[in-house]
Amino acid sequence: MRLGLAANRLHHLGEEAALFRWLRACEAGIRELDLHLHAVGRTCDAIVAAGMLPGYGGLRRYPYGREGGLMNLVAEVVGLGEPQRTLDGAIYLIDPVDPSSTFPEAVALKRQCVIHGKPFITTVAGARDWIEVARIQAGYAPDPGADSLHAFELQTIALIAxxxxxxxxxxxxxxxxxxxSRFARRVATGTTGQRLNEMAWSRGWPQEQTWAHRYESGPMGGDAQIADLVLERRCQRAIFFEDPHVARQHEADIQLLERAVTTVTDDAVCVTSPAVAQHWAMAAMARVRRKN
Structure with missing residues (x-):
């Protein structure tokens, strides 16, 4: 299994930076999974300088971003016909105020992950959750350190399409x-929320109760309303089925929601493709059964 890895400068400055918090929390899982990390230059250098992943052979260094390292990762997400240079997804720990996160190669990395049904992970919580999901899929016992991420009865999930x-x-x-339905609360934008409620009522959900709380439609500001929930740490997960082939007039609102997620990097997880969401759901339910 191979993941591209990059982190904006903020996220590898100091021993408590986001990149190192993730590595400390997930080093055992990374080693169990024999996860190969294809890390852009400065990110890889920071890992080595911090003494993280000592002796681990799965860390591969790529050029600096300015020398094309991130562009290399985009091509490897698409696939180059060589198994050892085909990525299964990417972790890109984003500082929402770092302009490099809006460079074409950064935008393309996300877009190609979505198009090819591969995870594009932008937060510490998302990276920790992905490792746990991969461990469960590989047959390992649940990691107690991931219990808080899977305490769905205390969480709100946004369902957007x-x-x-x-x-x-x-x-x-x-x-x-x-x-x-295990989540404490589900939220959605406009039409999606209405259709989700109709589906839930058809499944026996009480007619007098909404299954998903409806906000405005996306073009009318629903994405911005949910972004506010994320920033206030009142929404911990978002499943956002994006259509990467269509330009949208409310693109700024979509970017606002994604930026909100990266702002609270330790507290929010965002999934942006049906294939990745399917893998997560199956592993999450398997984890529930094993814990019980």
Whole structure:
């Protein structure tokens, strides 16, 4: 298993930086999974300088970003016909005020991950959660250190889908209705929320109760409303089925929600493709069964 790895400068400055918090929390899982980390130059240098992952052969150094390192990761997400240079996804710990996170190669990295159904992980919480999901899929016992991430009964989850993706969101929510119903609260934007409620009522959810609290539609500010929940740490997860092939007039609102997630990097997880969401749901439910 191979992941691209990059972190904006803020996230590898000092021993308590986000990159190192993730590595300390997940080093055992990284080694168990034999996870190969294809790390952009400065990120790799910071890991080595901090003495993290000592003796680990799965860390591979790429050029600095200015020398094309991030561009290399984009190409490897797409695939180069060589198994050892094909990535299964990418972790890019983003500082929301670092302009390099909006450079074309950074935007392309996310877009190609979404198009190819691979994880694009931008927060410490997301990176920790991905390691736990991969461990569960590999047959390992649940890590008690990940229990707080999977305390769904204390969490709010946002379910958002662009127009072309709404049928997939409805199918996904129906398939994983029991898991999603474990959350303390579900929120959604406009039409998606209405359709989710209709699906839930058809499944026996009490007619007098909404299954998903509806905010405004995306173009009318629903993404911004949910971004505010994320910033206030009142929404811990977002499943956001994006259509990467269509330009949207409210793109700024979508970026606002994604930026809010990266602002609270230790507290929020965002999944942006149906394939990744499917893997997460199956592993999360398997983890629930093993814990019980």
């Amino acid at each position: 662009h127009d072309a993706m709404k049928p997939q969101m409805l199918a996904y929510a129906a398939e994983h209705f029991d898991l999603l």
